[in-house]
Amino acid sequence: MAQLWGGRFTKETDQLVYNFNASITFDQKFYREDMEGSMAHVKMLEAVGILTEEERDAILAGIEGILNDVENGTLEITSEYEDIHSFVEATLIDRIGDAGKKLHTGRSRNDQVALDMRLYTRKEIENLKELVKDLLIVLHRLMKEHVDTYMPGFTHLQKAQPITLAHHFGAYMEMFKRDYDRLCDIYQRMNYCPLGSGALAGTTYPLDREMIAKLLGFEGPTLNSMDSVSDRDYVIELLSAMSTIMMHLSRFSEEIIIWNSNEYRFVELDDAYSTGSSIMPQKKNPDIAELVRGKTGRVYGALMQILTTMKGIPLAYNKDMQEDKEFTFDAIDTVKGCLALFTGMIDTMTVNKDVMENSAKNGFTNATDAADYLVNHGVPFRDAHGIVGQLVLYCINKNISLDDMTLEEYKAISPVFEEDIYDAISLKTCVEKRETIGAPSKASMEQVIALNEAYMKRISE
Numbered sequence: 311m312a313q314l315w316g317g318r319f320t321k322e323t324d325q326l327v328y329n330f331n332a333s334i335t336f337d338q339k340f341y342r343e344d345m346e347g348s349m350a351h352v353k354m355l356e357a358v359g360i361l362t363e364e365e366r367d368a369i370l371a372g373i374e375g376i377l378n379d380v381e382n383g384t385l386e387i388t389s390e391y392e393d394i395h396s397f398v399e400a401t402l403i404d405r406i407g408d409a410g411k412k413l414h415t416g417r418s419r420n421d422q423v424a425l426d427m428r429l430y431t432r433k434e435i436e437n438l439k440e441l442v443k444d445l446l447i448v449l450h451r452l453m454k455e456h457v458d459t460y461m462p463g464f465t466h467l468q469k470a471q472p473i474t475l476a477h478h479f480g481a482y483m484e485m486f487k488r489d490y491d492r493l494c495d496i497y498q499r500m501n502y503c504p505l506g507s508g509a510l511a512g513t514t515y516p517l518d519r520e521m522i523a524k525l526l527g528f529e530g531p532t533l534n535s536m537d538s539v540s541d542r543d544y545v546i547e548l549l550s551a552m553s554t555i556m557m558h559l560s561r562f563s564e565e566i567i568i569w570n571s572n573e574y575r576f577v578e579l580d581d582a583y584s585t586g587s588s589i590m591p592q593k594k595n596p597d598i599a600e601l602v603r604g605k606t607g608r609v610y611g612a613l614m615q616i617l618t619t620m621k622g623i624p625l626a627y628n629k630d631m632q633e634d635k636e637f638t639f640d641a642i643d644t645v646k647g648c649l650a651l652f653t654g655m656i657d658t659m660t661v662n663k664d665v666m667e668n669s670a671k672n673g674f675t676n677a678t679d680a681a682d683y684l685v686n687h688g689v690p691f692r693d694a695h696g697i698v699g700q701l702v703l704y705c706i707n708k709n710i711s712l713d714d715m716t717l718e719e720y721k722a723i724s725p726v727f728e729e730d731i732y733d734a735i736s737l738k739t740c741v742e743k744r745e746t747i748g749a750p751s752k753a754s755m756e757q758v759i760a761l762n763e764a765y766m767k768r769i770s771e
């Protein structure tokens with residue numbers, strides 16, 4: 311047991327209490343951020359005259375040495391220490407002696423851990439943004455490739471109206487653009503430095519909080535020391551944004567699973583992104599999409615956990631807050647993995663254009679357009695709806711599509727129909743006539759693709 315306190319105690323900590331209280335097994339994940347924070351703190355302490363240049367340099371060299379040794383594997387972070395903060399400080403004192411004992415001047419582990427968590431999540435937000443961007447790059451390419459790939463659009467998983475695959479991918483493009491923007495928003499809001507808040511009430515040392523904020527790349531210092539040590543809003547926001555990303559990935563995965571099924575065959579996943587069965591030799595399973603869908607629950611769980619943990623904690627720091635780490639770290643790693651794999655999976659899948667187009671032709675997706683035809687010839691919409699309903703029933707009984715009916719058959723149900731009905735209900739017409747912004751026609755899609763092009767350029771700068 312190596313801990314930073316004990317002067318006022320008359321007994322050793324019970325071993326089970328020590329184990330229960332310790333966080334080293336998981337907070338070592340931000341060893342780098344902890345040491346970077348300490349180095350900035352020490353530079354500031356010297357600048358305001360609390361440390362001499364010699365002391366500063368000795369501490370900086372000491373911490374750098376520890377960092378190098380941890381990274382090259384010669385120094386192990388062990389559970390002999392209570393947490394990562396204790397490990398760094400105790401190792402520093404071991405290595406450089408008395409100067410090391412000055413590191414913690416004007417600081418508490420409360421503002422230190424608040425800083426470490428911010429530095430760590432801030433870095434991970436950047437990593438998540440990159441991964442969402444990679445997915446957007448693939449979606450943008452797929453949209454450009456599939457403006458002419460017709461497919462049925464669904465409501466209630468029943469064929470509804472014809473769209474294009476570009477339009478379908480475009481829906482996800484919008485979702486992931488919002489996800490990207492959400493990550494940017496969170497970053498901006500959380501990018502303030504809590505260090506210098508002390509345990510809760512600031513400090514009597516003349517710390518330069520502006521300087522340390524600048525050294526660590528923050529917009530500025532946080533403005534209330536109590537809030538600084540007890541705020542985990544940004545963790546909640548991040549988990550919420552990640553849950554939304556997973557919700558989107560999960561919906562998309564579900565569609566890929568359906569499209570890749572034997573019955574649909576709209577797409578075929580690449581062998582490298584599929585798995586087999588130990589018993590059924592014919593199987594090629596979409597396990598990756600299923601796992602992404604499944605792991606969504608895990609990320610939602612982390613969001614529920616932190617919301618519940620934070621509820622009802624009085625100001626300022628309480629040990630409950632140590633529970634902000636494990637599930638958050640797991641969720642971040644999970645979302646990063648899912649994004650990377652999902653992007654690879656859709657980047658490599660084959661699209662069966664003919665199957666998609668045939669499916670759109672054979673599911674009465676042009677029934678609304680047939681009704682619109684009648685409306686354009688003076689039939690009230692409600693009557694037109696009824697007439698086309700009769701046409702559909704007739705076709706179902708004969709096992710044909712609307713396009714296969716003869717003009718005589720049309721006229722038998724309504725004399726309003728003329729030869730131009732065939733053109734009016736062709737797949738191409740159905741799609742191309744939908745040309746308002748956001749609709750699937752090639753012209754509207756090209757407008758949106760141009761806007762996306764500008765968006766992608768902006769986020770890549």
Ligand code: ARG
Nearest residue numbers: 333393419420423627631632
């Ligand atoms: N391991 C603690 C945490 O993660 C560090 C802060 C400890 N502060 C304290 N007052 N015990 O929250």
